[in-house]
Amino acid sequence: MAERYNFGAGAGGVNVETTVLGADEIILNMGPQHPSTHGVLRVKLRLDGEKVVGSECVIGYLHRGVEKIAEHRSYQQFAPYVDRMDYVAAVSNGLGYCETVEKLLGAEAPPRARVIRTILTELQRIASHLFWLGTHALDIGALTPLFYCLREREEILKIFEKYCGARLTTHAFRIGGLQYEAYDELEKDTERFCKDFDRRVDEYESLLTENRIWVGRTKGIGVLTADAAIAMGVTGPVLRASGVQWDIRKSMPYAAYDQYEFSIPTGKNGDTYDRYLVRLEEMRQSRKICLQAIENIPAGPILGKVGKVLKPPPGEVYHSIEAPKGELGYYIVSDGTTQPYRVRIRPPSLINLEALDQMIRGHLVADVVAVIGTLDIVLGEVDR
């Protein structure tokens, strides 16, 4: 039993500097200003020719000390900060934080708020996956999907903008419910978007899924077996592509997910191609959730009774949601004052990124780019 967890001492990245270089080995530095490291990731690659024999990620260039800031803000004040972590999926971040604090308080968001939260979060998931697909394809050299993806993402951002006035860092929710009442056409806009969206996903598929080059570039690249994936703690689509059918929306439902029908796509081989397929299918499922959700948005208040000053009783709580990138968890310790005593954020990007080393070993430099893309990391979240 133990062997299957044994990935050698350096599973999380070798220290490339201190290991002795073989005769033909060189060290190549990728980033932090490299165009395809998605921000300020820096990867030190140890290469044998073009083959990667080891790697080490250097992160922290975007470190802002979010967790420290949290300790000096009141619960409400801190809420907008979380949007700045995974800025591609700000709504999801906000949902996780609000629900965690609610749990800490023992409060509950009213049903209407929960349904609207679900709709917006699922739209955000689609937007995040779209952005991932576009940039991932661009990394592999396909220029056109990016623009198609951004076109659809724009529709979603417009919905956000109509709802809360912001497109990117939305701060859409409030502890105990919603910040704003839904605008009149929310259902209609969502429906219009969703109606068309299936066809759009088919369009992306027609560009990529059967394309020989695309398949050649992604199949068998960056394989992560199910055991390895669990051992490395990866979550979200990356884990599901390895064949583990686990989705927090199903296993520990939050918001209003227990009311909707949807399935959890999984892959078989855990390679880049499977991750691609899984995310595409997730977009379809998210669309399905949205369509179900707008059918019946319950009437009622949008804000539960939480009071103006939040003073959670001492204690602690861990709560996590299925963010587009994986399990986004908040661990909040309260000492009974208005400010959290400790906020720990479990960033899915960081922990998924840790598996990078294992996934790229033995591949070529070009595959590193593909694998970084397939992990769908956002450096704002990795570094916090």
Place this chain on the structure above:
Amino acid sequence: MLDQVVFYFFAALAIVSAILVVTRRNAVQSAIFLVTALLATAGIFLNLNAEFLFIVQVILYAGGIMVLFIFVIMLVNLDVALHQVQFNRQWFVALIISAVLAAQVAAAIAVSRRTLYTMPAAPAESLQPNTERVAFYLFHTYVLPFEIASILLLVAMVGAVVMAKKRV
């Protein structure tokens, strides 16, 4: 007239580049000047109505062999080598050899001066159409050497692959 200008231009170019080839410290620069020398030679070939040879020289020598050279120079990282002494102290030997050579040629030319300078060149048309003629000789009269040459190339190819393989 034009002929002569072209010849002297290319001849001078060839000699200057050749000198630079053996005197530059940096192997890449040597290679660049070797390419120049080879191209100058190609120009002389063209001037001699050897069009096919001209193009062979350009494609094969300059475009093929020299690329190989530059590749190898870049593969064997020469940063280290640059700081080492580039010349051994055999100037003396080189000088003697050159002197002997020069003397020999001078003697030979002196002896046959008359014929060398007065012998009329064959009409340029005798080499035309150049490609067809070369092909005729290559695949007719010299077909055996041609095949041998191809085998030589094959052997060289195999040898090069074996040599350059990872571990001998």
Place this chain on the structure above:
Amino acid sequence: MVPIGHYIFLSVALLAIGIVGVVTRRNVIIILMSIELILNAVNINLVAFSRLVGSVEGQIFAIFIITDAAAEAAVGLGIIIAFFRNRETVLADEMDILKW
């Protein structure tokens, strides 16, 4: 046509330069390049005489010489790479063992 003697001079000059390179340089790659120069000098002679006598056979020989140069370069450079891998040097006078 330029008098044939000038071609011979050019050819001898290149030959001499090539020899100087072979004899004085330490870098094997440059030695190989000097050899290419020598071969090239020969080619000039062959082609010049071919033009002089009005037969393309000289050019045929030049083609064979170029073939030979290609073969020589391929094998020579292969050896250099193999040697560099094992000894980290391309200097001729450091290639002083008969095996590695």
Place this chain on the structure above:
Amino acid sequence: MPYVLPVLFALVIVALLPLVAGYIVLVERKVMADMQVRLGPMRVGPHGLLQPIADAVKLLLKEDIIPESADRLVFWGAPLISVTTAMVALAALPIGPFFQIAELNIGLLFILGVSSLGIFGIVLGGWASNSHYSLLGALRSAAQLVSYETSAGMAIVGALLLAGTLSTRGIVQAQAQTEVWFIFAAPVGFFIYLVASIAETNRAPFDMPEAESELVAGYMTEYSGFRWALYFLAEYTNMIVVASIATTLFLGGWLRPFASTSYLDFLDWLPPLLMAGVAGYCFWRAPKQPVAVQKMFMAAVGLLCIVLALVLIMPMAAPRDSFLASSKAGIHGAFWFLFKVGAYIYVFMWLRFTFPRYRFDQLMRLGWQFLVPLSIVNVMGIGVGLALHRQLNWPAAPALILGIVLTLVAGAYLLATGEKHEHPRVGEEEEEETPVNA
């Protein structure tokens, strides 16, 4: 003075080429924008028509940065090599029956040889920059060029067998005589050349050397300003060169479709009508431009098209035997040649926007394990066809078709066996998949 005309042509080409390359870039951006549901450049001039000029001015005015540890001389000269070789290669191309700088009896070899020297510009530029990315890009580029030149050369040999001459003009004339463009006689050869020429010009999906997501900009990483523009110019000139070779060899050069079928002569009206159509569109759009300058510019473009249409129509309207009528072949030939080159380049662009990028080892495998064998088989197939036709007096069509079928069978075989050789993870066995359990 026999030199006047060629020198004049050469001057025209050298002067116009940067402009043409600039406008190819514009067209490329426009086509890309169209395929990607956006507008592309719209700001400078109507529909961005002045964008290339603005870009050129910007590039010329930019600071010319030479990295401190670069080899200055080589760094300075490398782009020049690239541009020079690309331009020299244009010399032997016949743009229409009368417009050609130099008619060489080894024309095609000359083009191949000279353009193969362009590799030095790339390798030396990459080396002189003294940067890992540049060097890696340069080496990749060189390896790629050498590999694909092999298959491109073999593909060309196939067509040469059909033409029986190396002279570019002779090749087109051979196609006029047989009344068949060689693309139909050797379709596989054309396909090989298409793929190989994309790879040779380092364009997507083979743009390995400048795979921006991996190697930044390959050998051009450290270049800026004017020198960078030179590389770009060389790249686009090379595109024109390979497109011209393909046009000459496979697409019938300056020949009109069905050139020798006289009852289809009305096709001669196509070019002027086309130009007139473009002019009409320009005039229609001109009043809708927002700014007066743009209106005028648009109208000017329309006028230019009208002039071109008139030029094209003149020889046809002129009385027979007049000088104008005799210039028809030249003018229309040039039109058709350029039209075909444009179509070929359009295919380049189309592929670029559609496909992801190959990985380097995949690209090498495609080159050496598929294209090279296929191109050799192709030469043999055409040889068999020709032998059957010429020695055994078979009719031409079945003989050549037999050759093509042979080649296709070989290609299918290569494709089938090639699949098995793909190892995603180099030199490492995949781990066995075990079911997850908890």
Place this chain on the structure above:
Amino acid sequence: MTNDSEEKQPPRPAEAEKPAGTPAPSASPSASGGTPSGETPGKPAAPSAPVAAAKPPAAITPPKPAAPAAPAKPPGPPPPPKEAPPKPAPLDNDLVKRYKARFGGAVVEALLDRKQAILVIAADRLLEIARYSRDEEHFDLLVDLTAVDWPKREKRFDLVLNLYSFSKNERVRLKALVAENEPVPSVESVWPTANWLEREVYDMFGIVFEGHSNLKRLLLPEEWQGHPLRKDYDILQQDEAWVRENLGIESGQ
């Protein structure tokens, strides 16, 4: 240990340890979430029984709020939440019993806070307990590893491990009290993912992990002085010497 799942959705049968829709992770055959073993949902159930999952335990030893209302699907109006403020309470269910039986005194305390199970354990036996958790209790996934600083306490740090079990669909939190310069065994050999997480904790709190393969700072520069998430590290404080030296900012700010 409770599953988070239930709490948030009052309407759902809270107790069902396996939340309504939960498919067990497909890959894991043993998923049967409902099995009695330890999982007893956090709820009260503490006492003896591996409570039948779906049944709301009647006797609530710990004052848990919630008897969940009827398992009504639609999120109707939330059942009147018991407003008893949530607070930690001792926990004693099967899981805890197994741990106690196995490790005796090393399991210092078992708590239930907001329906989430917390095991306070002795730091020096962390590795052993971790391995047991993974191999015997099937907590395959190390969700998170972090720390909390309580400067006034004798052992100032809480080292917190959040674990998740796919087969049981439940979470548990291991908490170890660690003194300032006390080394802690690294759990990297149990969950490779701990590599970076421990590096981050080392970076932010200065807790040293013994047996870690590459213990250096993760987010901050290697030469940085101080550990920012400690409570005595002011929010405006930074390593001014480092800033001056590496960023060339004279004031250090």
